[in-house]
Amino acid sequence: MIAVGEKKYGWLLHLLIALFIMFVFRLIPAPEPITSYGMTVLGIFIGMVYALCAPTPTVAWGALLGLIMLGLTDYGSVAGVLMGAFGSYVILMMITTLLFIPVVSDSGLCDYLFAKIMTSKLCQGKPWRVVYTIQIGLMLLCFLVNPMVILFLAYSVFHNIYKLAGYSKKDLFPMFFNMGVLLCCCLVSMKFPWDAMALLSLNSITQATNMTCPPVPYMAMVIPYILITCGGWCLVMRFFPGCDASKLANINIADLVSESGKMTKMQKTALWASIALIFGYLLVAFYGNANGNMIQVLLNKLDVLGVTALVIAMCALITVDGQPLLQMSSAAKQFSWPPVFVFAAATTLGGALTADNTGISAFLLQVLSPILSGFSSVQFLFVLAVITIIATNLLSNAAVIVALSAFVVSMYTGGLIDQTIMFVGCIIICVLGDVGVFHPGSSAISAVYHSQEMASPRTAYTVSALACLYCILTCWIVMVPLGMIFF
Numbered sequence: 174m175i176a177v178g179e180k181k182y183g184w185l186l187h188l189l190i191a192l193f194i195m196f197v198f199r200l201i202p203a204p205e206p207i208t209s210y211g212m213t214v215l216g217i218f219i220g221m222v223y224a225l226c227a228p229t230p231t232v233a234w235g236a237l238l239g240l241i242m243l244g245l246t247d248y249g250s251v252a253g254v255l256m257g258a259f260g261s262y263v264i265l266m267m268i269t270t271l272l273f274i275p276v277v278s279d280s281g282l283c284d285y286l287f288a289k290i291m292t293s294k295l296c297q298g299k300p301w302r303v304v305y306t307i308q309i310g311l312m313l314l315c316f317l318v319n320p321m322v323i324l325f326l327a328y329s330v331f332h333n334i335y336k337l338a339g340y341s342k343k344d345l346f347p348m349f350f351n352m353g354v355l356l357c358c359c360l361v362s363m364k365f366p367w368d369a370m371a372l373l374s375l376n377s378i379t380q381a382t383n384m385t386c387p388p389v390p391y392m393a394m395v396i397p398y399i400l401i402t403c404g405g406w407c408l409v410m411r412f413f414p415g416c417d418a419s420k421l422a423n424i425n426i427a428d429l430v431s432e433s434g435k436m437t438k439m440q441k442t443a444l445w446a447s448i449a450l451i452f453g454y455l456l457v458a459f460y461g462n463a464n465g466n467m468i469q470v471l472l473n474k475l476d477v478l479g480v481t482a483l484v485i486a487m488c489a490l491i492t493v494d495g496q497p498l499l500q501m502s503s504a505a506k507q508f509s510w511p512p513v514f515v516f517a518a519a520t521t522l523g524g525a526l527t528a529d530n531t532g533i534s535a536f537l538l539q540v541l542s543p544i545l546s547g548f549s550s551v552q553f554l555f556v557l558a559v560i561t562i563i564a565t566n567l568l569s570n571a572a573v574i575v576a577l578s579a580f581v582v583s584m585y586t587g588g589l590i591d592q593t594i595m596f597v598g599c600i601i602i603c604v605l606g607d608v609g610v611f612h613p614g615s616s617a618i619s620a621v622y623h624s625q626e627m628a629s630p631r632t633a634y635t636v637s638a639l640a641c642l643y644c645i646l647t648c649w650i651v652m653v654p655l656g657m658i659f660f
Contacts, residue, residue, distance in 0.1 A: 183229075184229055188238075190223060191220045191223050191224040194223055195216050195219075195220035195242050196216065203532075205532075205536075206536055206539065207531065207536050208530060211532045211533050214243070215526065215531070215533065217242045218526050220239070221235055222613060224239070225515060225620075226613065226623075226630050228630070232515055232624045235515075235518075236511075236514040236518035237518070239518045240254050240258055240521060241254075254521060258521040261517070262478065264520075265478055266319075266321060266477065266481070267512070269478065269481040269485060270321075270325040271325060272504050273326070273481065273499075274330070275499060275500065275503045276447075278330065278333065279503050280437075280439040280443035280498070281431075281439070282440045283330045283333070284429035285429060285436055287334060287429060288430050290306055290307065291303055291424070291426060298422070300418040300422050301418050304407060308357075308404070308406065309403075309404055311323060311353075311357055312357045312399075312400070312403040318454045318455070319477050320361050321358060322477070324358040324618060328354065328621065331350065332625065337423075337429075338423050339420050339423050340420055341627075342627055342632065343629065344420075344627075344632070345415045345417070345635065345636065348622075348627060348632045348635075348636045351622055351627070352406070352610070352636045352637065353407070355618060355622050355640075356406055356610075357403050359609075360398070360402060360608070361399055362607060363604045365388070366392070370571070370607055371391075373574045373603065374578040374602050374603035377575065377581075377582045377599065378578075378582055378596070381579075382582065384592075386596060389659075390660055395604060398651045398652045401651050402643070402647040438494060439493045439494075442493050446484060446488050446491075446498065449484055449487075450480065450484045453477075453483070453484065454477055457475060457476060457480055458477075460472055461473040511624045512624045515624040516618075516621055519615075523568070523570075523617075534568070537564060550591070551653070553590065553598070554601060557601060558601050558605055558648045558649065559645055560577070561573065561577060561601065562644065564577065565605070565608065565609045567615075570606055570616050574603055577602045581595055596660045597660055601648060601653075604648070605645070611634075611641055619637070622637070
């Protein structure tokens, strides 16, 4: 009877624990310079993370609870919080991208392409070669297309592959493979010094010293790190105990392709739609310009979001043998709401947590200053990498990058480190500062990772903890030596 009761009312226990955490933190005296409001937001954030990790049927309730509780504080109103959370650019991008998924899934295009990889001379009978091919291919594609789009598409497509192969939440492989895609998304976003997240760090140098980070040394330091870290993750998967790709061989290729073995009309049309989507992204990225000619200005206004919406509209209009390429009824059934809710909540709570009126960022610097100032140059870079990974998994990525970069620059202007260590340190911060993958509240993309149907707390945390350690190790082996050479 106890077991039945626990199963029936277990959700109530998790709800009470989450609410207890959210309320009890505001009663704890705030250490300077954290404010009482900061303790309140911190409690809501920790309570939400607990709710997201609780073994309940969905993570959406935890995300919504966190947003509602934030709306009841001095942050604003519940309506204001919800409008801000779900009206962001990235949420809109996520929703439109998820709407495109049925185009490639219902048509069987992804199944066909996966079958072709499985039966190729390189990969036939070699499941790990399939993994290497897809992982490296996605990494290279992220260099050309918005990595966030690749992340959303890949997660939705691979979920069906995992089911066909017979994987469950207990298996490590799905979460290892998903982490490989996530690392591609995080790291490739830092490939150029003029990318938005990189500028958060490098602008600190310019504002304080009037020096700019030279682009060639930056790319010579960062791009090899991206290639080695993302590609090397395949070896981590291959040799980690319990991570088994052999179930991919269980997939019956005949179930993935038509009887003729050729692409159907629907699959060909879906392929052209996918090509149009990627081509549109490339046009916007490389040709769109607000100050250019009429076409460039139009592309700049269209943006990646507009390209996605336009392609989706055309897919809903085009018919093949009397059937629409995008069936909205199918899109409604397949749409995955939990990642959207978690993404919105993690972004909103993360921003509120590191706002100036919480005092949490100032407290972090106050604690770190005496720690970082007592090491040699090489030791300093290693400790900085460790602190960056820890901090970015506790606070907002952007806030951590800005705060730590400002601290490193202040050490340079104070004569405690030289110019080389300043540049290398700030680049390490901006690259590793985006590796917020440990728990659902670490970052927006981590929220998507942890909210996947194949994720369980055990598998997700095992893989995410290993990924954090792995990124620190490859930083020490690759980025630090290259930085010392090129700067």
